[in-house]
Amino acid sequence: MPTDLDAPLPAAAARFSEATCRAMPLARALFETIAAATTDGVGMAREPYSANEQTASDLLEARANELSLHVEKDVFGNLYMTLPGCDRGAPGWITGSHIDSVPSGGNFDGLAGVVSGLTAVAALREAGIVPPADITVMGVRAEEASAWYAGAHGGHIGSRSALGILPPAELDSAINTRSGRTLREHMAEAGFSPDRVELGRGTLDLARYRGWLELHIEQGPVLERLGLPVGVVTAIRGSARARSCRCIGAYTHSGAVPHEYRSDAVLATVELVHLIEQEATRVRASGGDLTYTVGKLFTDAGLHSITKVPGQVDFCLEYRSQERVILDHMADHARSESARIAAERRVSFELGSFSPQDPATMDPGFRAALNRGAVELGIPAMDIPSGAGHDAQDFVHAGLPSAMIFVRNANGSHNAKEAMDYADFELGTRLLAWMMAQ
Numbered sequence: 001m002p003t004d005l006d007a008p009l010p011a012a013a014a015r016f017s018e019a020t021c022r023a024m025p026l027a028r029a030l031f032e033t034i035a036a037a038t039t040d041g042v043g044m045a046r047e048p049y050s051a052n053e054q055t056a057s058d059l060l061e062a063r064a065n066e067l068s069l070h071v072e073k074d075v076f077g078n079l080y081m082t083l084p085g086c087d088r089g090a091p092g093w094i095t096g097s098h099i100d101s102v103p104s105g106g107n108f109d110g111l112a113g114v115v116s117g118l119t120a121v122a123a124l125r126e127a128g129i130v131p132p133a134d135i136t137v138m139g140v141r142a143e144e145a146s147a148w149y150a151g152a153h154g155g156h157i158g159s160r161s162a163l164g165i166l167p168p169a170e171l172d173s174a175i176n177t178r179s180g181r182t183l184r185e186h187m188a189e190a191g192f193s194p195d196r197v198e199l200g201r202g203t204l205d206l207a208r209y210r211g212w213l214e215l216h217i218e219q220g221p222v223l224e225r226l227g228l229p230v231g232v233v234t235a236i237r238g239s240a241r242a243r244s245c246r247c248i249g250a251y252t253h254s255g256a257v258p259h260e261y262r263s264d265a266v267l268a269t270v271e272l273v274h275l276i277e278q279e280a281t282r283v284r285a286s287g288g289d290l291t292y293t294v295g296k297l298f299t300d301a302g303l304h305s306i307t308k309v310p311g312q313v314d315f316c317l318e319y320r321s322q323e324r325v326i327l328d329h330m331a332d333h334a335r336s337e338s339a340r341i342a343a344e345r346r347v348s349f350e351l352g353s354f355s356p357q358d359p360a361t362m363d364p365g366f367r368a369a370l371n372r373g374a375v376e377l378g379i380p381a382m383d384i385p386s387g388a389g390h391d392a393q394d395f396v397h398a399g400l401p402s403a404m405i406f407v408r409n410a411n412g413s414h415n416a417k418e419a420m421d422y423a424d425f426e427l428g429t430r431l432l433a434w435m436m437a438q
């Protein structure tokens with residue numbers, strides 16, 4: 001439930017508020033220093049396993065050393081900065097996000113989560129709060145690999161390597177779109193150990209951790225449109241993707257062939273897309289969580305002309321939902337409707353298989369605690385699904401309970417114009433610090 005930002009805070013909440021406020025110069029300095037050191041003139045250019053990504057990591061590490069945190073790095077380049085807790089043997093929180101960016105990206109996508117972790121740790125120190133167990137802030141490498149590497153791979157290289165869930169074949173199938181070389185070569189050239197991925201064991205001992213917490217900017221417009229600074233993520237949507245769909249009809253004369261003899265691939269595909277929209281609207285109206293996108297839709301302009309009935313349409317189809325059952329339902333729907341349309345319109349559809357990515361549900365107990373914390377700290381917040389993928393999903397899939405805090409952000413993300421208000425970041429960080437003190 002939204003709360004009133006101007007209401008007086010109880011003493012405990014005021015302590016978190018003051019401490020986070022005093023730690024904010026650290027956050028601003030980190031954002032600004034890293035941005036200045038890793039820009040390509042348009043936006044951020046923190047390519048996975050590049051000099052710029054290393055520079056960002058080094059600047060974070062230097063600040064961690066100034067805070068007297070215990071610093072470690074793994075063989076995949078991930079950075080770990082730990083504040084000791086009361087019981088050093090008890091499972092503690094691990095928090096953070098990714099250091100890298102998309103090409104000419106924004107400064108806050110990913111980096112906000114690492115800076116927030118360091119700022120929260122500094123705030124706890126400032127407030128004289130020793131957490132019950134260690135808090136580790138992780139700077140993750142190469143989450144945005146999909147933006148830089150073509151070929152069959154799932155991105156999120158740093159987190160999946162550390163968790164031991166990265167299929168080694170992806171190191172060779174991921175090809176850098178600029179250099180033409182493999183991810184394995186780039187990772188090795190940066191001084192890390194791709195061969196270690198082959199062992200499939202990872203480097204993180206999950207028994208040491210109570211859960212993963214990730215603060216991230218919202219990459220959609222919801223918080224901004226609803227006027228709320230912070231969101232508590234319910235789940236990261238999974239997806240079902242058919243990348244190479246095709247409708248095959250027949251090229252014929254556009255004037256000479258009456259409609260009852262045509263096999264018009266464009267009209268058949270349009271009917272399918274229209275039915276998908278109708279079904280998706282019905283699912284959403286009944287409370288189901290769903291986005292759907294026909295991200296490519298084209299005829300071959302070299303073969304088609306204004307005097308031809310179109311004989312072929314290629315398209316792709318993506319569904320995302322927090323619920324696997326909805327993804328399966330929509331894939332079944334597309335298959336059955338395309339079969340029916342094919343029979344009626346004398347065409348054939350080749351949808352191929354829908355590649356599945358399971359949704360990652362955030363831990364219900366962590367979510368409840370974050371919502372309680374937001375109320376206690378006087379932070380207006382709402383539950384919100386994540387449509388974009390994050391490192392948190394890898395922790396969930398590896399079996400570690402996880403939660404995410406979203407911070408309002410204007411102008412979308414994966415572009416240089418993303419705009420997070422430091423006041424909103426401070427509120428998100430205050431909630432993170434509160435959570436990690438529990």
Ligand SMILES: [Zn+2]
Pocket residue numbers: 098109110143216390
């Ligand atoms: Zn991100």
